[in-house]
Amino acid sequence: xTDSSAQPALRRALSFTGASAxxxxxxxxxxxxxxxxxxxxxxxxxxxxxxxxxxxxxxLAVRSVFAExxxxxxxxxxxxxxxxxxxxxxxxxxxxxxxMVAIVLVIAADAYIIGEALAYAFGxxxxxxxxxxxxxxxxxxxxxxxxxxxxxxxxxxxxxxVVLATLVIGIIAIAHxxxxxxxxxxxxxxxxxxxxxxxxxxxxxxxxxxVTTNAEEVTEPRIIxxxxxxxxxxxAVSQSVFAVAMGATLxxxxxxxxxxxxxxxxxxxxxxxxxxxxVVTALTAVNTFNGxxxxxxxFMYAVARExxxxxxxxxxxxxxxxxxxxxxxxxxCLVLAAVVAATGSFAALVxxxxxxxxxxxxxxxxxVWRLRRREPEAARPYRLRGGVPLAAVLTVVFALLxxxxxxxVGPEISAxxxxxxxxxxxxxxxxxxxxxxxxxxxxxEELAARRAARAAARKAAQR
Amino acid sequence: xxxxxxxxxxxxxxxxxxxxxxxxxGASPRVNKTxxxxxxxxxxxxxxxxAAFTLVVTGGQPAEPTPGPTGTPDLVVRxxxxxxxxxxxxxxxxxxNYMQGAIxxxxxxxxxxxxxxxxxxxxxxx
Numbered sequence: 045x046t047d048s049s050a051q052p053a054l055r056r057a058l059s060f061t062g063a064s065a066x067x068x069x070x071x072x073x074x075x076x077x078x079x080x081x082x083x084x085x086x087x088x089x090x091x092x093x094x095x096x097x098x099x100x101x102x103x104l105a106v107r108s109v110f111a112e113x114x115x116x117x118x119x120x121x122x123x124x125x126x127x128x129x130x131x132x133x134x135x136x137x138x139x140x141x142x143x144m145v146a147i148v149l150v151i152a153a154d155a156y157i158i159g160e161a162l163a164y165a166f167g168x169x170x171x172x173x174x175x176x177x178x179x180x181x182x183x184x185x186x187x188x189x190x191x192x193x194x195x196x197x198x199x200x201x202x203x204x205x206v207v208l209a210t211l212v213i214g215i216i217a218i219a220h221x222x223x224x225x226x227x228x229x230x231x232x233x234x235x236x237x238x239x240x241x242x243x244x245x246x247x248x249x250x251x252x253x254x255v256t257t258n259a260e261e262v263t264e265p266r267i268i269x270x271x272x273x274x275x276x277x278x279x280a281v282s283q284s285v286f287a288v289a290m291g292a293t294l295x296x297x298x299x300x301x302x303x304x305x306x307x308x309x310x311x312x313x314x315x316x317x318x319x320x321x322x323v324v325t326a327l328t329a330v331n332t333f334n335g336x337x338x339x340x341x342x343f344m345y346a347v348a349r350e351x352x353x354x355x356x357x358x359x360x361x362x363x364x365x366x367x368x369x370x371x372x373x374x375x376x377c378l379v380l381a382a383v384v385a386a387t388g389s390f391a392a393l394v395x396x397x398x399x400x401x402x403x404x405x406x407x408x409x410x411x412v413w414r415l416r417r418r419e420p421e422a423a424r425p426y427r428l429r430g431g432v433p434l435a436a437v438l439t440v441v442f443a444l445l446x447x448x449x450x451x452x453v454g455p456e457i458s459a460x461x462x463x464x465x466x467x468x469x470x471x472x473x474x475x476x477x478x479x480x481x482x483x484x485x486x487x488x489e490e491l492a493a494r495r496a497a498r499a500a501a502r503k504a505a506q507r
Numbered sequence: 508x509x510x511x512x513x514x515x516x517x518x519x520x521x522x523x524x525x526x527x528x529x530x531x532x533g534a535s536p537r538v539n540k541t542x543x544x545x546x547x548x549x550x551x552x553x554x555x556x557x558a559a560f561t562l563v564v565t566g567g568q569p570a571e572p573t574p575g576p577t578g579t580p581d582l583v584v585r586x587x588x589x590x591x592x593x594x595x596x597x598x599x600x601x602x603x604n605y606m607q608g609a610i611x612x613x614x615x616x617x618x619x620x621x622x623x624x625x626x627x628x629x630x631x632x633x
Binding site: 342 | 541545580581596606615617
């Protein structure tokens with residue numbers, strides 16, 4: 045019998061540094077800067093790092109959850125598979141598709157933020173900013189349709205530049221915070237909830253677990269958990285430094301803009317610094333688009349091939365790229381970014397994305413909890429220390445944090461994110477319970493027809 | 508989710524299925540058009556017995572599959588011999604098997620997707 049656990053050498057394998065860059069780069073999105081801005085409405089600047097470090101410590105447990113699940117089923121379809129094994133398929137599919145909405149939100153938010161940042165840097169109005177967003181998403185869509193993907197080395201360089209530049213600008217801003225008038229507004233709204241600060245402290249790590257979709261590309265199973273650990277550490281340091289820098293340089297009004305990172309750099313290093321930060325912001329999108337766009341379009345293709353999404357989503361172009369998912373993603377992100385630009389409701393987007401991410405962490409905790417009971421004998425190269433009790437605690441805690449994130453926008457209590465979340469999940473659930481059974485029936489009928497045709501052909505050949 | 512129990516498919520029958528699959532893929536105009544730039548060495552391993560094969564795809568054209576895992580692969584596909592055979596016969600959707608964890612792969616996701624696309628072109632005539 046072939047040893048299924050053996051890890052043969054691959055001609056092209058993902059290295060530890062490559063996986064670490066992916067994990068860090070995916071989490072280091074432009075939306076993080078908005079998250080930090082919101083965090084500073086809940087906690088004073090000098091103390092803001094505490095929320096981020098506390099978030100990082102909790103994320104270490106989440107990392108262990110994903111490491112256990114990924115070790116059991118190291119596949120790009122991980123989240124779909126883990127959920128399907130832990131709960132009824134319809135519920136699993138609803139959560140999976142809702143999670144995909146979260147990724148679209150992050151991509152759209154990144155596009156919007158970069159558009160706004162470009163418009164600010166070049167003194168353009170909102171309409172031009174939407175033009176930048178359209179151009180950016182158009183470029184991402186075109187690159188994807190051409191099958192162009194950032195290579196491993198380039199991804200490492202981009203992530204390194206983004207992290208180092210953010211750190212350096214943050215440290216300079218802390219050392220030279222600029223005009224003293226700004227210091228008066230330090231920690232605006234600092235009397236707000238430390239729990240909400242913790243939610244945002246966790247939010248800045250969002251996406252670090254997406255590296256699990258690269259599990260099949262490593263030859264050493266330990267690489268993925270270690271890469272996630274590196275990402276958490278790098279993010280903890282870089283985001284903490286920049287949060288303190290933001291608190292030291294910006295007033296409440298500046299924190300509420302869509303480009304607080306540019307204002308920090310401008311305050312500390314002048315116009316040149318602002319332009320450097322603009323480049324850094326644009327580079328964050330390279331990782332987000334490269335990872336999010338590619339991963340999500342291929343995932344949509346796979347779910348459609350599985351017979352759970354409409355068949356046109358499986359159409360490939362001459363470069364073997366799933367055309368319809370890529371167009372859909374580009375279009376959905378553009379519409380979403382335009383709506384955000386028109387309504388100025390990017391803070392609600394941060395809350396919604398945070399709520400969805402907390403929900404996914406709760407679902408992952410539940411998967412560990414259920415699978416430990418359902419599949420106690422399954423091989424687990426990596427185990428969550430604390431076992432079922434800790435998994436249960438994480439499930440409950442993250443479900444509560446998801447609820448909290450969904451009813452707050454910045455320092456205000458608002459049901460808008462919750463309404464959007466329930467709306468998304470409701471639409472997905474209606475689709476899963478009404479359309480998917482029809483698609484499944486058709487898939488089963490076609491497979492049965494192919495089986496019958498092959499059996500008939502075999503019979504004829506035997507005669 | 509309960510694990511279905513399958514009968515094993517012998518190494519010879521599995522190799523025949525793979526050969527038939529490679530021949531159909533080679534004859535598919537859509538495979539030639541869409542996967543024309545694809546080069547990939549694939550190891551196919553049955554987890555229920557010792558059967559292992561190598562399928563080399565050059566310029567989208569699969570060569571005659573050979574027994575045994577030879578050379579350093581770009582992609583490794585593992586699964587129960589029955590699940591693998593069903594895919595090569597066109598009796599099962601490879602992605603469904605993949606999403607349900609019945610088959611496992613190692614290698615770049617682009618290669619996994621192209622391998623699935625090949626099956627889609629061969630059996631669904633897209």
